[in-house]
Amino acid sequence: MPEITGDQRIQAEVLEGLATAVNHRRWFVEFALEYLGDNPIEIGSGLGDYALEWAPHFARFTATEADPDRLVLLKERLTGHSNLEVRQMLLPSDDTDTYSGAVSYNVLEHIEDHVSALRSMARLVRPGGAIVLIVPAFPFAMSPVDVATGHVRRYTKRTMAEALHAAGLRIERLHYANALGLIGYYMATSVFRLTPSEGPMVKFYDRFVLPLTKGAEQLVRPPFGQSVFAVARVPEIAG
Template sequence: MVEITGDQRVQSEVLEGLATAVNHRRWFVELAIPYLGDNPIEIGSGLGDYALEWAPHFERFTATEADPDRLVALKERLADHPKIEVRQMLLPHSERGDYSAAVSYNVLEHIEDHVDALRSMRDLVRPGGAIVLIVPAFQFAMSPADIATGHVRRYTKKTMAAALTEAGLQIEKLHYANALGLIGYFMATSVFRLMPKEGPMVKIYDSLVLPVTKAAEQVVRPPFGQSVFAVARVPD
């Protein structure tokens, strides 16, 4: 079992606050859909916001959570969605699976042995299936907010590629996302020492800045971003 560091209460408060960033979430939902196949599993579903967005696109969808308290809340929230199976998932594990893909957003940065965690995700997915990830980018943006929510690292494309390759995965897509978000996050959390919770800053960014950023990045991939988006394949 991997210990996820940080204050679980603070993590839950941040998750609840960021749930209001609807445009941001839908952008990242769209990024993953082409790679998820017919029966994906999400690693680290949190409060279920992404699961609820993804599930309508598939006949079956599995949501997972490691934290027992959030698992209970997740099961309660998704109880009326019969297409979604909810289960506990701890990394690393020795389980083998036949899922079409594993998707995990903003989870890997919490885990000390991230390569072993990636191997565990790989073992859940059938050959040729995808591992789809989003992780926070750039170590200089590591802030008190990161530490409070249990982040042990932030990534670049290079360090993400190294971890995927060491885990025995074949990289298909790797790029930064949300360039303006990195600037805003650094100013808010490192300069002004704020937590990324619900409030006017999140709403203004999500409604006004995010759509412009998304449109621009669909034309030109930025050289930096708040997140790294990665797709890797399980070897045949």
């Protein structure tokens, strides 16, 4: 694999930092479980952290990655899990299949033509199946870290809804998540110009702040958040 430099180095630091945020990941894993059926596909699995959390809940789970170098690492990491399949996938795509659902976390913001990418996801899912998404929220929080990791946009509920409707999908759930995370991310990346990499700050937030945020948001949906969570359905075939 080529030496990681520049933006690739920052991407690697961010992925490694997120890998240590175990409580955050498990919270977001819970969001998707009830919608994905028995044979879902994940679009943009990265290093496989979410795939390893989701896979035990399904008879079959497919992980995908677009980047060839990360795909090699993903295959190595997921070897030995009999219900896990790994394939390369770059969106937009003309691929079709009959998965029970699709899940894609923090991927859509990297894709210029995000409506075509959503249509590609819909072609992978059988009619009536769900597409479950998490994307970063609020354009004002676009930071040097976003730019360095290849983000072309951040979303609001309105812009997420517009993209889903344009792709012909029916919205089932749409809300913000992780309100305190947005404040922390903005301060860290835009004010102090830090990279959210592995370290005591990420571990402190994940261990002590995240459980409080999760508990509060299970009672009341916040009016803002670090992420937008969406569930959309692929239209049923007319009889």
